Amino acid sequence: MKRILALVLSVAMLFTLAIGISGCGGNEQTPASPDSSAPAQQTSSAPADTSTPAPEVSDDPNVKVLNLWSFTDEVPKMMDKYKEIYKQRTGQDFPYEIKTTIIATTDGAYQPALDQALASGGADAPDIYCVESAFVLKYTQGDAANYAAAYKDLGIDVDRLLKESEIAQYTVDIGTRPSDGKLVGLGYQATGGAFIYRRSIAKDVWGTDDPAVIKDKIGPGWEKFFQAAEEVKQKGYVMLSSDGDLWNPVRNAAEKPWIVDGKLYIDPAREAFFDYAKRLKDNGYSNDTTAWTDAWYADMKDAGPKKVFGFFGPAWLINYVMAGNSGGSKPGEGTYGDWAICEAPVGFFWGGTWVLANKDTKIPKTVGQIIEWITLDSSETGLQYFWANGTLEGPGGTKDTVASGAVMKKSDGKLDFLAGQNMFDVFVPAGEFARGDNMTQYDETINTYFTDQVREYVNGNKTKEQAIADFKQLVADNLDVIVE
Amino acid sequence: MRRESTLVGRTVSKTIKYIVCIFLAILSIMPFWIMMMNATRGTYEIQQNSISLLPSTYLISNFKVFEGKAFNPLVGFKNSLIIAGGATVLGIYFSCLTAYALVAYQWRLRQPFFTFIMAVLMIPAQVSGIGFYQFMYRIGWTNSYLPLILPAIAAPAMVFFMRQYLLGALSIDIVNSARIDGANEFYIFNRIVLPIMKPAMATQAIFAFVGSWNNLFMPMILLTDKAKYTMPIMVSLLRGDIYKTEYGAIYLGLTLTVLPLFIVYFALSKYIIAGVALGSMKE
Amino acid sequence: MGPKKLKSVSYAKYGYIFSIPFVLAFLIFTAYPIFYTAVIGFTDLKGLGKTDFKFLENPLQNFEAVWKNPSFQKSLENTAIIWICNFIPQILLALLLTAWFTNQRQKLRCQGAFKVLFYMPNIITAATIAILFNSLFGYPLGPVNDLFQMLGIADGPTEFLRDKWTAKGIISFIQFWMWYGQTMIVLIAGVLGINPALFEAAEIDGATSRQVFFHITLPSLRTIMLFTLVTSLIGGMQMFDIPKLFLNGGPDSATLTVSVFIYNQAFSGSYLYNRAAAACMILFVIIAILSGILFYLLRDKDAGKLKKQMRELKKAQKAARRAEA
Structure with missing residues (x-):
């Protein structure tokens, strides 16, 4: 009996092998992947190919469909406006059918599908695809960077437009491919971060809520920040809600990325987070919540154990998270209108979407025009003007910071939530302080391991040395990175 | 006292x-x-x-949040129903067929085949996951329901359950008398054996339908065409990115997703209440 | 066809014919991908979008790398702990409920409703359950914390989800709670299949409910218990959704299961497909060994019974043939 079973199984295996060989056949011409052992290194601070002008490009007239891949409906929705603008500008209907594919980033499903679509090519391959800050490096500088088209090869006059639109440097750094120094991706939203604080608490502690004064109380640098935390505590408040709030600016202030020459590197600025988080907890400077949990949201409307002085975040945190959780919708209700923003002790950015094009697109001209409209058009019919003023879907929408400083300078960023403060005044310089040259495509994973170990240390479960050793072990166990 | x-x-x-x-x-x-x-x-x-x-x-x-999003409950219901319904029907039918082959016929490889099915039962899903997904891409079966439905034909746990049930419920006399009446083997299976298996089928149908309906990862990777999204994919899209998560709408979507399951579950629940008798080989 | 030709031999081919769909579907959708996975385990395939790979000089290099990987070892330990902590209470509760619901002397009212309700946690998706439990055990504010402080169990808020053991415990509980209903349904099905004559005989002998359960019901459930044990073991070794979605393997890798480890190898940044594949195969071998042990432990009597049953079946067929003749 056993022999028969063995026979059946071996026949089955042979059979599958046959399928395997015949199935593998036609798959040799996929683009060679870039060297994965060389993850994102520090990029040059500007695209290196400044001298060559953008070439003339043209579309394949046989192609009628434009494939757009995204993980939210944000960019697909912009296309409706683009068609409208296209008609205004050219007097003709937009000649392509836009086929959008939206796959949520939930459970990491977007990336495998996108990777496969890029690798397979063909008529259904994406022409334009969006990537999120958590995994943008993989597509602009890491394993998947070779699928991206240089903006210049799409006929975009990159050098002139970058200057004209005043695009924040960190976005350019992230969107520049190190292998050839070419720009392959830019965003439309600026995600430079500020310190968002409570006016009433500022008045109680320092007698003023003026951002210019508060800025100098909480920074620059973390020593001044902790001094301020002590003063805030004396009055019965806490400085922050969670240590996670502190991590975002600390993380972004590092000189060097997590991986240098293929080896794990713990930047002193990041290692210091062990001490900052410990100080925060031991001195009671925070409510000890976890970001994105009920207790954290509750702190935005004074529902926590102690009133929280501030949060670190970009404009989207104000618009999409804090405003709704402030317990009101107009000044006087809840904490709505009792907030202001000022420069953070260190510059940072958090989140954002980058727009890329497939180098094999058959319609580079059209793709280039769309990408230019989204990322580099600083005119009043460019996407970013609508986006900044909240008028993409008619007046009264949410105002947001945009990649182009030029657009923000001519837009109105006054928010009732900030008691009429013009948020662009702070967010434009904030974008300039942020750094995009200290990231790797592994950041999301490494950051999780790191903060998890910091919490172990802060909660007294481990010594700092043990936590660092365990962190290194986790990286070595799970990633293709040399750990010493 | x-x-x-x-x-x-x-x-x-x-x-x-x-x-x-x-x-x-x-x-x-x-x-x-x-x-x-x-x-x-x-x-x-x-x-x-x-x-x-x-x-x-x-x-x-x-x-109202649904309106602006790629969330169309009717399309989602339809797609999920095709996949979960197709997988359940195929899984049940072919599991019964395989179980019947194992119980009613004397053939040389019967015992090895049963051992083989028990071995297949031990294969963890992840083991085939990576290969399966790349295989489907290679033969161009993305945006097709087939890779989500057809694998259900080989459901070892279900075959085992059906086999146990048949051992207790199938009387070989009925089969033999049908043969004497001139019925062919397929007819006997479809018309005589399947009706006997109803309670076991109902119980397994619930398990299979729920599992297939709630399946998210494979459909999400394989189905990229909006018109083909299943309910769980649509709900996961509501989650979007971290900046603005519409929790109320997500819960509404989840509630809508569960409703058809409730209907199927309660429609079949009388078999759970009555119970299914599995032959335990201890006669 | 003459009656003489109606021999069992002429039907044997239907055994093969009816098994073909299963075998085909298995070969295409399971065997081939597994084979593919197994092959990858011996290669240098890593990195995104790569399709060309070569076999390693040391074919077991990936297997060694995984086997010696501290995270993998920890994930094995975690998986075992979480599975045991979920399976033992699960099977005990399912047995208890089975005993209650099949007790002929003391029928509970609303039995049907209870049976239907107990399976319900299985209907809801893992993602939803993960979100709900995250909120339930929220810190410093959260329903469980509020309750504990109200009842005076704890003075201040407890950070449940940062403690390794409570985190493991909660995941075990979720697994237990999601699956005991299904286990109960299967066990009840097994009890209903026991020959009623056995129960009647016990009744006549004046056995108590307890005696009936331990001396008739439980021994008769051997096969079904084996099935439950093996399917639960396999499900448990593959546990992925809840540990991944609930705490993403944390805190400090306390809920990192083997499947989450495999996922991390393949998708968390380095695309180590070869190591993930090797880990898959190791998992498969572990499951096969454990299942083999279970089969062996619960084997002897069954095999005997099976042979007896086959004899009976043959006898019945002979009788049938005789009847035809």
Whole structure:
């Protein structure tokens, strides 16, 4: 009996092998992947190919469909406006059918599908695809960077437009491919971060809520920040809600990325987070919540154990998270209108979407025009003007910071939530302080391991040395990175 | 005297049983209740306090969130129904067929084949996951329901269950008398054996349908065409990115996703209540 | 066809014919991908979008790398702990409920409703359950914390989800709670299949409910218990959704299961497909060994019974043939 079973199984295996060989056949011409052992290194601070002008490009007239891949409906929705603008500008209907594919980033499903679509090519391959800050490096500088088209090869006059639109440097750094120094991706939203604080608490502690004064109380640098935390505590408040709030600016202030020459590197600025988080907890400077949990949201409307002085975040945190959780919708209700923003002790950015094009697109001209409209058009019919003023879907929408400083300078960023403060005044310089040259495509994973170990240390479960050793072990166990 | 004490003992034990059962029943209902209540609550209400036993007033506005998103419950229902229904029907039918082959016929490889099925049962899904997904891409079966339906034909656990049921429920005499009447083997299986298997089929259908309906990862990777999205994919899209998560709408979507499952479940639940008798090979 | 030709031999081919769909579907959708996975385990395939790979000089290099990987070892330990902590209470509760619901002397009211309700946690998706439990055990504010402080169990808020053991415990509980209903349904099905004559005989002998359960019901459930044990073991070794979605393997890898480890190898940044594949195969071998042990432990009597049953079946067929003739 056993022999028969063995026979059946071996026949089955042979059979599958046959399928395997015949199935593998036609798959040799996929683009060679870039060297994965060389993850994102520090990029040059500007695209290196400044001298060559953008070439003339043209579309394949046989192609009628434009494939757009995204993980939210944000960019697909912009296309409706683009068609409208296209008609205004050219007097003709937009000649392509836009086929959008939206796959949520939930459970990491977007990336495998996108990777496969890029690798397979063909008529259904994406022409334009969006990537999120958590995994943008993989597509602009890491394993998947070779699928991206240089903006210049799409006929975009990159050098002139970058200057004209005043695009924040960190976005350019992230969107520049190190292998050839070419720009392959830019965003439309600026995600430079500020310190968002409570006016009433500022008045109680320092007698003023003026951002210019508060800025100098909480920074620059973390020593001044902790001094301020002590003063805030004396009055019965806490400085922050969670240590996670502190991590975002600390993380972004590092000189060097997590991986240098293929080896794990713990930047002193990041290692210091062990001490900052410990100080925060031991001195009671925070409510000890976890970001994105009920207790954290509750702190935005004074529902926590102690009133929280501030949060670190970009404009989207104000618009999409804090405003709704402030317990009101107009000044006087809840904490709505009792907030202001000022420069953070260190510059940072958090989140954002980058727009890329497939180098094999058959319609580079059209793709280039769309990408230019989204990322580099600083005119009043460019996407970013609508986006900044909240008028993409008619007046009264949410105002947001945009990649182009030029657009923000001519837009109105006054928010009732900030008691009429013009948020662009702070967010434009904030974008300039942020750094995009200290990231790797592994950041999301490494950051999780790191903060998890910091919490172990802060909660007294481990010594700092043990936590660092365990962190290194986790990286070595799970990633293709040399750990010493 | 003794009778009285046993009577008391019985009442006490019965009360304990009821208390345990009611407690477990509450534990079962709770998440559904919270989910449905959250479907009527606003995103910020939920962020402030995710768990509430009372409804709120945002049901309509949660529905409105769907309008701007790729969320079309009717399309989602249809697609999920095709996949879950197809997988369930195929899985049940072919599991019965395989089980019948294992019980009703004497063939040389019967015992090795049963051992083989038990071995297949041990294969963890992840083992084939990576290969399966790349294979489907290579043969161009993306945006097709087939890779989500056809693998159900080989469902070892279901075959085992059906086999156990048949061992107890199938009388070879019925089969033989049908043969004498001139019925062919396929006819016998379809017309005589399948009806006998109804209770086991219903029980397994519930398990299979629920599993297939809630399956998210493989459909999400394979189905990229909006018109082909299943309900769980649509719900996961509502989650979008971290910047603005519409929790109220997500819970509403989850509630809508569960409704068809409830219908299927309760329609078939009489078999769960009545119970299925599995032959235990201990006759 | 003459009656003489109606021999069992002429039907044997239907055994093969009816098994073909299963075998085909298995070969295409399971065997081939597994084979593919197994092959990858011996290669240098890593990195995104790569399709060309070569076999390693040391074919077991990936297997060694995984086997010696501290995270993998921890994930094995975690998986075992979480599975045991979920399976033992699960099977005990399912047996208890089975005993209650199949007790002929003391019928509970609303039995049907209870049976239907107990399976319900399985209907809801893992993602939803993960979110709900995250909120339930929220810190410093959260329903469980509020309750504990109200009842005076704890003075201040407890950070449940940062403690390794409570985190493991909660995941075990979720698994237990999601699956005991299904286990109960299967066990009840097994009890209903026991020959009623056995129960009647016990009744006549004056056996108590307890005696009936331990001396008739339980021994007769051997096969079904084996099935439950093996399917639960396989499900438990593959546990992925809840540990991944609930705490993403944390805190400090306390809920990192083997499947989450495999996922991390393949998708958390380095695309180590070869190591993930090797880990898959190791997991498969572990499951096969454990299942083999279970089969062996619960084997002897069954095998005997099976042979007896086959004899009976043959006898019945002979009788049938005789009847035809």
